[in-house]
Amino acid sequence: MAVTGRFVLLVALGVVPVVVLGGSGAEAAWFALLGWLALTVGLGVLDLSLAASPRRVSLIRDLPAKVRLGEPVVSALTVVNTGERMLRATVRDGWEPSAGVAGANRSRLVVAPGERRSLRLQLTPWRRGDRRTEQVTIRSAGPLGLWCRQATLASPGRLRVLPPFHSRVHLPSRLTRLRELDGRTPMLVRGQGTEFDSIREYVRGDDVRSIDWRATARHVDPAARGGTKLMVRTWRPERDRRIVIVADTSRTAAARVADEPRLDTAWESTLLLSALATHAGDRVDFFAWDRRARARVTGVTGSQLLARLVDAMAGVEAELIEADWTGLPAQIRAVTSRRALVVLLTAADSPGSARGLLSVLPQLTARHTVLVASVQDPEADAAAARRDTLDDAYLAAASERARLDVDRVAAAIRQSGAHPVSAAPRDLPPALADRYLELKSAGLL
Amino acid sequence: MTPGSPSDVAEVAAPAAGSAPTTASTPRTEAATAVSPTIGALLRRGRTWLVLAGVLVVGVLVLFVIQGGVRAQAGLLDPESPGSRGSGALVEVLRSHGVEVAPTRSLDAALDAVAAADGAATLLLFDEFATLDADGLDALAASGARLVVVEPGFRALEALTPGVRMAGAADGVLDDADCDVRPAIRAEALSDGQRLLTIDDDARSAGWHGCFSQDDGFAAAFGPSPGSGGGDADPSAASAPLSLVAATTVFENSRIDEDGNAAFAIGLLGATPDLVWYLPGPADAEATAAPTLGELTPGWVSPVLVLGLVVTVVAGLWRGRRLGPLVVERLPVTVPAGETRQGRARLYARSAQRTHALDQMRVAAIRRLAVALRLPRTSEVAAVARAAAAATGRDATSVMRLLVDELPANDARFVALAAALDDLERDVAAASRPDTGVRPAHPGPTAAGPTTTTTATPSDDQPGRQR
Numbered sequence A: 001m002a003v004t005g006r007f008v009l010l011v012a013l014g015v016v017p018v019v020v021l022g023g024s025g026a027e028a029a030w031f032a033l034l035g036w037l038a039l040t041v042g043l044g045v046l047d048l049s050l051a052a053s054p055r056r057v058s059l060i061r062d063l064p065a066k067v068r069l070g071e072p073v074v075s076a077l078t079v080v081n082t083g084e085r086m087l088r089a090t091v092r093d094g095w096e097p098s099a100g101v102a103g104a105n106r107s108r109l110v111v112a113p114g115e116r117r118s119l120r121l122q123l124t125p126w127r128r129g130d131r132r133t134e135q136v137t138i139r140s141a142g143p144l145g146l147w148c149r150q151a152t153l154a155s156p157g158r159l160r161v162l163p164p165f166h167s168r169v170h171l172p173s174r175l176t177r178l179r180e181l182d183g184r185t186p187m188l189v190r191g192q193g194t195e196f197d198s199i200r201e202y203v204r205g206d207d208v209r210s211i212d213w214r215a216t217a218r219h220v221d222p223a224a225r226g227g228t229k230l231m232v233r234t235w236r237p238e239r240d241r242r243i244v245i246v247a248d249t250s251r252t253a254a255a256r257v258a259d260e261p262r263l264d265t266a267w268e269s270t271l272l273l274s275a276l277a278t279h280a281g282d283r284v285d286f287f288a289w290d291r292r293a294r295a296r297v298t299g300v301t302g303s304q305l306l307a308r309l310v311d312a313m314a315g316v317e318a319e320l321i322e323a324d325w326t327g328l329p330a331q332i333r334a335v336t337s338r339r340a341l342v343v344l345l346t347a348a349d350s351p352g353s354a355r356g357l358l359s360v361l362p363q364l365t366a367r368h369t370v371l372v373a374s375v376q377d378p379e380a381d382a383a384a385a386r387r388d389t390l391d392d393a394y395l396a397a398a399s400e401r402a403r404l405d406v407d408r409v410a411a412a413i414r415q416s417g418a419h420p421v422s423a424a425p426r427d428l429p430p431a432l433a434d435r436y437l438e439l440k441s442a443g444l445l
Numbered sequence B: 001m002t003p004g005s006p007s008d009v010a011e012v013a014a015p016a017a018g019s020a021p022t023t024a025s026t027p028r029t030e031a032a033t034a035v036s037p038t039i040g041a042l043l044r045r046g047r048t049w050l051v052l053a054g055v056l057v058v059g060v061l062v063l064f065v066i067q068g069g070v071r072a073q074a075g076l077l078d079p080e081s082p083g084s085r086g087s088g089a090l091v092e093v094l095r096s097h098g099v100e101v102a103p104t105r106s107l108d109a110a111l112d113a114v115a116a117a118d119g120a121a122t123l124l125l126f127d128e129f130a131t132l133d134a135d136g137l138d139a140l141a142a143s144g145a146r147l148v149v150v151e152p153g154f155r156a157l158e159a160l161t162p163g164v165r166m167a168g169a170a171d172g173v174l175d176d177a178d179c180d181v182r183p184a185i186r187a188e189a190l191s192d193g194q195r196l197l198t199i200d201d202d203a204r205s206a207g208w209h210g211c212f213s214q215d216d217g218f219a220a221a222f223g224p225s226p227g228s229g230g231g232d233a234d235p236s237a238a239s240a241p242l243s244l245v246a247a248t249t250v251f252e253n254s255r256i257d258e259d260g261n262a263a264f265a266i267g268l269l270g271a272t273p274d275l276v277w278y279l280p281g282p283a284d285a286e287a288t289a290a291p292t293l294g295e296l297t298p299g300w301v302s303p304v305l306v307l308g309l310v311v312t313v314v315a316g317l318w319r320g321r322r323l324g325p326l327v328v329e330r331l332p333v334t335v336p337a338g339e340t341r342q343g344r345a346r347l348y349a350r351s352a353q354r355t356h357a358l359d360q361m362r363v364a365a366i367r368r369l370a371v372a373l374r375l376p377r378t379s380e381v382a383a384v385a386r387a388a389a390a391a392t393g394r395d396a397t398s399v400m401r402l403l404v405d406e407l408p409a410n411d412a413r414f415v416a417l418a419a420a421l422d423d424l425e426r427d428v429a430a431a432s433r434p435d436t437g438v439r440p441a442h443p444g445p446t447a448a449g450p451t452t453t454t455t456a457t458p459s460d461d462q463p464g465r466q467r
Helices: A005-012 A015-022 A026-050 A166-181 A213-218 A262-279 A304-314 A325-335 A355-367 A378-385 A390-415 A428-441 B007-017 B039-045 B047-067 B088-096 B107-116 B134-141 B154-160 B182-187 B201-205 B261-269 B282-286 B301-320 B339-350 B354-372 B381-392 B396-405 B411-432
Strands: A057-062 A066-068 A073-081 A087-095 A107-111 A116-123 A129-141 A147-162 A194-201 A231-237 A242-248 A255-257 A283-289 A293-297 A340-345 A369-375 A419-423 B100-104 B121-126 B146-150 B164-169 B195-199 B209-214 B217-223 B242-245 B274-278
Touching (some): A005 B301, A015 A026, A026 A147, A026 B301, A057 A147, A147 A304, A166 A428, A213 A231, A242 A262, A262 A283, A262 A428, A283 A304, A283 A325, A293 A304, A325 A340, A340 A355, A355 A369, A355 A390, A378 A390, A390 A419, B039 B047, B088 B100, B107 B121, B107 B134, B107 B274, B121 B261, B134 B154, B146 B154, B154 B164, B195 B209, B354 B396, B354 B411, B381 B396, B381 B411
Parallel strands (some): A066 A147, A242 A283, A340 A369, A369 A419, B100 B274, B121 B274, B146 B242
Antiparallel strands (some): A057 A073, A073 A116, A087 A107, A087 A129, A129 A147, A194 A231, A283 A293, B164 B195, B195 B217
């Protein structure tokens, strides 16, 4: 039960009869007051008894299953009046605050018996993951609009908010670089990780070392009498390499660097690298790992991959536990027995927290090419350069110390045969993509 | 993903976006299940508490009936009160000795009771809040009853005995009656907690005398009624028309058994067969009060005030009723990454670890200098210092002192050295790329790597440039 503002106004209007009748004496004024209160309560009870039941309602949700973070989406809720009275309702849909409901989330509906009305809420979620609503609250007012009946009805809904993939702006340029590497612009360099592509005629600029003399001997030049055409061999990077991306979801991933949690940077990097690798014809497997696999996408290729990835990532949040890297090699072995590019998205910033990672790196590098990508704090660089006051100088010293630690860990990673990549949060996804292209062009995959 | 995205991205990522609105739930027509309980369900759920509350209410009512209704608040010298400050004990004793005690709370009733007792009555007056005015006091004095005034106020003294004044509290037990009033002689002593009255010469000559003296004051004073003219007062004080007892202690339940209190009180009050116990009540005050605020304001003001209260409560109900339960946001954990850095800086600052802090900056600077000067990573500090001095044209000793030797003696020197390190790095960076002429924002660990300086001018013949 609830009362409306109109009822409050009605009660307040009682001042008129009280004052008018109170001119003749205090007794009359008291009677006027009592009479007015009785009248308003009577009207309220009458109104309440005429209000439609908020329980005799059925609800139908129409909700897109997914939306990308930051994009608006319309959630439709249809209210069907199954009772016999006119339903004058104020409806609130119980979305989480982070679902970003536009407006006050109070919708007024008038639904005749047996009819249905649809209310549309615009949602702009501002957090990744599953945004939920569990219930819908309906407040049904009587015909006079004085007293209301109220009920909360179960109507679960879920909107999966996908990671935003801001770094897709870097994709076109990297794809161009990839095409240059790929068979469309054949390479004349032969090396490990490249495979034979074709034989074609020599043009000026080609490396003379790649001239295939046997093929040249077989190709008679019709234009020059007795002459032959110079043929060169072309190579292209090998395709169908395996890439295993492991995102660390342990407590270090909860750290917010430059106003972006490490985990979100990891998702961006994963998406960009996966998009690029799919175009390059490589196969991508993905884990979110701390002490066990929190999410896993394996054996998916082509256009399905990114859809599966964002879906798997949506629900994963950083856990406040220490990562256990010792289980990781077995997981990777289960995915592929071939040599693969293993990309570890983690925080390699202090020798203490990176010890677990460093202890398993030799196992991984013995079989695979390993990239260790970690976010570098741009504020540390800025703080290290600011040395004006005493506090600044101490902060600069601490920042230098942090950077020395990062260098030390990077050196240790390099020593165990892996490749460290570190950059500011916004720059890490393209840096990782560039590193991948470098490795691919060098045939190191 | 909106359809207007770049085509090559859309080609990759469109399936991920799922922009096509697929319905998450199938349409249903059955009524939605209610989460909030109906009023009936609420009553059923709270049955235990309702029953308990009912039992409690019934129990209280039964107790109320057994106790015989609400009693008037037990006040000071209340004749019915068994409490520590009442006078139930004294009244019971007097009654058991055949004295008719008539408690009253208004002047008219007191006068009626005195009249009904045919003049042979004692009237105890205790006016705690000084409600009686001079007319009332005169009427009592003229009623013909023996008056016993307990703790007389200023107004009562002024009206009845202009020569007697209150004079503060007595100290300790008063064990000398020092007068020929019979109850006082019998009592022999009064307990601690008495107050004192002084009697001036005029009053003394009018027949006033006191008992239980201390210094110049008396715990009780006896004299003629103001109307009787005085002078010929009967010295056998039991029949003295006016008695003043300075403190209530003598009559209180908690103190009546101390020393001679009981004997004094019974002797004073039990002299006549009728005792009127008069504590002036609100009715006595009302007759004389000025018109109240309620009488001066129009009749509708109070109802409107009540209406305002009701409107406030209803408005509170209107705004306070929540539209459905609170929704809980499940927040993920996030930690600012710079916290450890700042914490370490504060640790340095608190323990004033200037040397240690400076060492961190020196080690980092030496590493970067080695990179900028294209020296091998394993170069000694002295070699780096020499190369830096050569590159910037500084004195090698001063560079060495900056990089290694000098210990910061105070905070100012520490800040100066930190800044000087930064300057040296800038100078070296500028010297190793004179062609650009633009100083980099800050040489990062890799920013000044050998690969970035391939366009150096031939004039700069640093060793290792050709690497």
